[in-house]
Amino acid sequence: MAHLTVRLHALRTSETISMEPSTGKAPGPKNLEIEGSQLTDRPVHYARAKEDAMYRSILSGEKPTVEDDFSATVKSAMESVVSSDENSILVEKFYLAYKFRSQFPWLIESGKLPEEDSGLTGAFRYALSSYVAAYEPKKHFENEISEGLSLPVDLLKESISRAIDDRVALAQFSNALARQSLYAKDAEVDSLVPHIRRALVRYCERRESGTTPDPW
Template sequence: MPGIEGEGAVNMGRLTSERLHAPKEEFKSNVKQALVSVIDDDANSATLQRFQRAFEERKQYPWLGESGESLEPKYENGLANAICRALATYLPAKLGEVERLIQEKKSTETTWSDPEWQQSLKSAAEPAVTDDLSMTLFDGILRRAEIDVKSHTALREHVVAAFEQYYDGRMDDI
């Protein structure tokens, strides 16, 4: 399997398993920068509007993290949980497919702006990137797909694609 040989990989005959390691602070910082950059870019307004719609639908169900009704203080921020879910469940497509999907979605939506929502989303970015499990999963997903994780610029399109997939999968677990 490409992308998981070497340090941290365990060979089990035909199967290979990757040991998960907490992502480095540099990765978390790059993800946060990518999130803020995506939120600030007007070109992503349609994606952010769909992400908001999906979040609003999902937060109505108390068993979902988006509701913010967890007994654990770590999971009280429903919006941060939505970001975590989007990133941790992201399935990367080939680069051209991601760009095509984003352009296709942009062409069907009008420009939208909700400064209060965007500020809430930016505020939720910090607790989202401090969630080690979500960041470990996102990091592992990107590395297995051989995606550059050292630059927030390279991560931007994958954050947008993760938000789009979150919208497409908004009825999962309901």
């Protein structure tokens, strides 16, 4: 029987992956030498190789592999940001962007999709998975005036804990960092905080993304 061929545009590669129609599964991940010095010295190639391995594992029904130390570091960095008075206006804007997006039932922030972790957890997942490390924020919230919103810090931290359990979002965040030569094995809380801040700013700037049911 002919194979069903699927092209993954997200891989940014011309490679196609064949899937058996009887099983609907892709072949298992290739043995990619992505930790060697040849690729780690070239961040873009390293990140693309990691993306290739990640999407192959997803198509094979497996969850991407993310180091527990990296998960814990990202969690600590995110909690540091939402707990800091320095970032209070940014977190307030992030929460308001989440509340705005939660009005649309087709967005994960609405809590009305079948995903187990939607709502505010979905907002954090989206911020991590859509992050671009080379992104330069258009907005700076340091000098903006607070709207006096009482932030549910405990709920924010609880949602962060659940968002970190999403291995796909975490792997995508790790890949974005690798493109800027910050690798998961070297990540520390202090080095991640600026990236978490920019991820939240980017989420705020894209608050209206996908808010129309028919983008065409």
